[in-house]
Amino acid sequence: MTTPLPQKSFHDVRQALLARQEIALVDVREEDPFAQAHPLFAANFSAGRIEIEAWNRIPRRDTAIVVLDNGEGLAEPAARTLQNLGYTDVALLAGGLQGWIDAGGEIFKDVNVPSKAFGELVESQRHTPSLSAEEVKALIDQKADVVVLDARRFDEYQTMSIPTGISVPGAELVLRAQALAPNPQTRIIVNCAGRTRSIIGTQSLVNAGIPNPVSALRNGTIGWKLAGQVLDHGAERQGRALTEKTSADAARQARAVADRAGVQRAQPADLAAFQAEAGRTTYRFDVRTAEEFSAGHLPGFLNTPGGQLVQETDVSAPVRGARIVLADTDGDGGVRANMTASWLAQMGWDVWVLDGSPAADWSETGQPAAAVPPPEGHTEWISPAQLSTWLQGDTAAETVVLDMTTSVNYVKRHIPGAWYISRTDLADALAKVPKAQRYVLTCGSSLLARYAVADVARLTGAEVFVLKGGTAAWITEKLPLEHGETHLASPRTDRYRRPYEGTDSPREAMQGYLDWEFGLVDQLGRDGTHGFRVI
Structure with missing residues (x-):
C-alpha cells in the first residue's frame, strides 16, 4: 500500500515565506495554465519535465518542497517522482490551487511575476523617469542627442526593436552606457518589450549615478506599437563598447550601489564553506554573457546573464529563501555581479558577490552538462x-x-x-x-x-x-523535415504566449497586459509575503 503524501496548508507556506525559510512551491501544470493563475512565489515545473529539471533547479535533496496543481491529477504523481529522485521533504499543497484561493491566498497571472511586480514597486517608489513612445519618436526624428539602449536578450531585440536602438542586455547597462554615450548631455533611453526590464535598467543607471539624463521608454515596444509606430526587425546593433575610464567609473558606481543594497562579499573559502553547509541551498550564477562564460568559468557555476536573472528569479532560483552567490570577472570590476546583486538583495534574497577568485580558477570551458538521473529500464x-x-x-x-x-x-x-x-x-x-x-x-x-x-x-x-x-x-543528416501543426496529439499548452512577444499580438492583449502590470503593486500589498524593499 502506498503511503499517503503529507500535506501543507496555505498558512504553512505563508509562514515559511514570511520567516524567510527555504521553500520551493512547485506548480506542475504546463506553462499556459500556470500563467493563468498561481501564487506569487510558485515556480513552474511541468510534470513531464521534472527529471531533467529538478536536480538543477532544486539542488539540495532535503529542501522543503510543496507541490500543487489545479485539480488535474498531476500533483501527486509529480510528488512521487520527486521522492524517487531523492527528495525527502515533499508535500502536497492542501486543496491545490483552489485550496490556496479558499484560504484567502492572492492569485497572480502571467510568468516571472515576482520580478515584474518588483519592477512596478520600484517605479512606484522611486518614480523612475520615463518618456512616452511619441516623445521618444520625436527625439529620434529630430536627430536629437539621444541613444536608445535595448535591455532585452539579443534574440528578443532582433525580433523587434526601436529604430536606432542598440542591444545592451540588462546587466551590461551600467558597464557600457557611458562608453556608448560619452557626452554627459546625451539622453539615454532604455527599453524592453513591456515595462520591467526598462524600469530596472533605467533605475540601475540612476542608482549608479551616471551623469547622463536617463529615461525608460514607457511601456516598451508594446507602447511603441500601441502608438501606431513602426518597429525594426532583424537589427544587429550590439553595444559592447568599453573604455578604461568608463570601466573604472562603472566598477566604483556598481560597488557603491551593491553596498547600499546590503550585498554581502564572499571569498573562495566562503564559497567552499557554503557548499559544505547542510540544510542550506546555495545557487552559484555567473552573470556574464554566454560567450564569456563558455570561454572560461568557475567550476560549479551556471551561466545566467544578470539581466535575465533579475527578470526570471522564479526560473533560476525556485527555492525561495536560498542563498545566491554571483560571479563576474574582475577585469571590469565585477560591475554586472554587483548591479545584479543589488537588485536581488532588494528582492529579499540572501545574495553574495564572489571576490578574489584567482584567474587560474576560471578553468572550465563550454556549457556544463545538466545533472539528470538515469531513466527507468533499458533504452533501445x-x-x-x-x-x-x-x-x-x-x-x-x-x-x-x-x-x-x-x-x-x-x-x-x-x-x-x-x-x-x-x-x-x-x-x-x-x-x-x-x-x-x-x-x-x-x-x-x-x-x-x-x-x-x-x-x-x-x-x-x-x-x-x-x-x-x-x-x-x-x-x-539532412533528412526531410515537415513544418506546422501537422499532427498534434497534445494541446499547445506547454508555452504561454506572452502579449509582448512576436509581432502579431492583438492591441487588446497588449493593452490588457499593461493594465495587469499597473495593478501588481496593489496585489503585492494584498499578498503580503514578498519581502521586497527598494533603496
Whole structure:
C-alpha cells in the first residue's frame, strides 16, 4: 500500500515565506495554465519535465518542497517522482490551487511575476523617469542627442526593436552606457518589450549615478506599437563598447550601489564553506554573457546573464529563501555581479558577490552538462538512418514517431509524420495517436524522450525505441523535415504566449497586459509575503 503524501496548508507556506525559510512551491501544470493563475512565489515545473529539471533547479535533496496543481491529477504523481529522485521533504499543497484561493491566498497571472511586480514597486517608489513612445519618436526624428539602449536578450531585440536602438542586455547597462554615450548631455533611453526590464535598467543607471539624463521608454515596444509606430526587425546593433575610464567609473558606481543594497562579499573559502553547509541551498550564477562564460568559468557555476536573472528569479532560483552567490570577472570590476546583486538583495534574497577568485580558477570551458538521473529500464536506441528506412519501407505503417520537444520547436520543424505529444498528458495523448507495432521517441536531443520509454511501452504494449541524438541528429543528416501543426496529439499548452512577444499580438492583449502590470503593486500589498524593499 502506498503511503499517503503529507500535506501543507496555505498558512504553512505563508509562514515559511514570511520567516524567510527555504521553500520551493512547485506548480506542475504546463506553462499556459500556470500563467493563468498561481501564487506569487510558485515556480513552474511541468510534470513531464521534472527529471531533467529538478536536480538543477532544486539542488539540495532535503529542501522543503510543496507541490500543487489545479485539480488535474498531476500533483501527486509529480510528488512521487520527486521522492524517487531523492527528495525527502515533499508535500502536497492542501486543496491545490483552489485550496490556496479558499484560504484567502492572492492569485497572480502571467510568468516571472515576482520580478515584474518588483519592477512596478520600484517605479512606484522611486518614480523612475520615463518618456512616452511619441516623445521618444520625436527625439529620434529630430536627430536629437539621444541613444536608445535595448535591455532585452539579443534574440528578443532582433525580433523587434526601436529604430536606432542598440542591444545592451540588462546587466551590461551600467558597464557600457557611458562608453556608448560619452557626452554627459546625451539622453539615454532604455527599453524592453513591456515595462520591467526598462524600469530596472533605467533605475540601475540612476542608482549608479551616471551623469547622463536617463529615461525608460514607457511601456516598451508594446507602447511603441500601441502608438501606431513602426518597429525594426532583424537589427544587429550590439553595444559592447568599453573604455578604461568608463570601466573604472562603472566598477566604483556598481560597488557603491551593491553596498547600499546590503550585498554581502564572499571569498573562495566562503564559497567552499557554503557548499559544505547542510540544510542550506546555495545557487552559484555567473552573470556574464554566454560567450564569456563558455570561454572560461568557475567550476560549479551556471551561466545566467544578470539581466535575465533579475527578470526570471522564479526560473533560476525556485527555492525561495536560498542563498545566491554571483560571479563576474574582475577585469571590469565585477560591475554586472554587483548591479545584479543589488537588485536581488532588494528582492529579499540572501545574495553574495564572489571576490578574489584567482584567474587560474576560471578553468572550465563550454556549457556544463545538466545533472539528470538515469531513466527507468533499458533504452533501445536507433539511428536517424534506421528510422528513415523504417519510415520509407514496407513497414512504414508499423512505425509512429512521437516528438516530445516543445510545441514551438515542433511547429518550426519535425520529422515527417511525427506526432507532437506532451509527456505531461501522455495517456490522453496516446489515445489520439494511431496504433503501431513500434514507437520511436524523440525530442530536440532525446534527453527528455528517453524518460518516457517505460510509460509508452506500458500504455501501448508495443516496442519502443529512442532516436539517438534526437531530431537534431536527424537534421544534421539532412533528412526531410515537415513544418506546422501537422499532427498534434497534445494541446499547445506547454508555452504561454506572452502579449509582448512576436509581432502579431492583438492591441487588446497588449493593452490588457499593461493594465495587469499597473495593478501588481496593489496585489503585492494584498499578498503580503514578498519581502521586497527598494533603496
